[in-house]
Amino acid sequence: MNAALLAVYLSCIAEVETGHLPPSRRDRTVGSAGEVSRYQMTWEVWKAFCPPMMLAAHANVHQATLVAGNVLEARCKDHLNRTGMPPTAFEVYRLWHRPGRGKLTKAERERCQRFANLVQSKLQSTDTRGQKIPSNVARR
Numbered sequence: 001m002n003a004a005l006l007a008v009y010l011s012c013i014a015e016v017e018t019g020h021l022p023p024s025r026r027d028r029t030v031g032s033a034g035e036v037s038r039y040q041m042t043w044e045v046w047k048a049f050c051p052p053m054m055l056a057a058h059a060n061v062h063q064a065t066l067v068a069g070n071v072l073e074a075r076c077k078d079h080l081n082r083t084g085m086p087p088t089a090f091e092v093y094r095l096w097h098r099p100g101r102g103k104l105t106k107a108e109r110e111r112c113q114r115f116a117n118l119v120q121s122k123l124q125s126t127d128t129r130g131q132k133i134p135s136n137v138a139r140r
Contacts, residue, residue: 001073001086009089010068012118013096014038016111037064045071075099089116 001009017040031040037059047055049070050063057063075095079087087095093115098108 001076006069006072008119008122009072009092010039010065012089012115012122013068013072013093015118016093016115037068039064039068041068041071049074072096089119092119 017035018038033042035042037046038061041049046067050057050067054060054063072092072095076087076092079091079095090112093112094104094108097111098104104112
């Protein structure tokens with residue numbers, strides 16, 4: 001996944017998960033189930049993708065973005081290996097919010113669609129510096 005697309009995905013995840021709009025102070029947000037950072041990762045995910053010396057750094061925007069990027073890239077790569085196709089934006093949010101779990105509820109489908117709409121909007125207004133954005137990104 002190219003850096004421009006990853007940045008758009010992470011920005012949209014933060015916005016959907018915590019209402020984060022730069023320059024926000026939502027980096028210390030802890031979810032009802034103990035999810036951490038603006039990206040609302042569970043502690044299990046955070047610990048699996050974070051270097052041991054940085055475990056307490058979930059409120060650090062740079063560390064949280066690095067960890068979230070690693071998580072998202074791993075999940076998208078797994079999706080590509082399983083399906084032979086890169087995930088759409090709708091699927092990216094599903095991979096983030098509910099990886100490997102059954103059927104989505106109506107509310108979850110609506111959040112996936114909201115995420116896909118945000119991605120499409122940001123891609124139309126973002127300078128990607130010549131990086132190719134896959135044409136299937138916003139399609140469901």
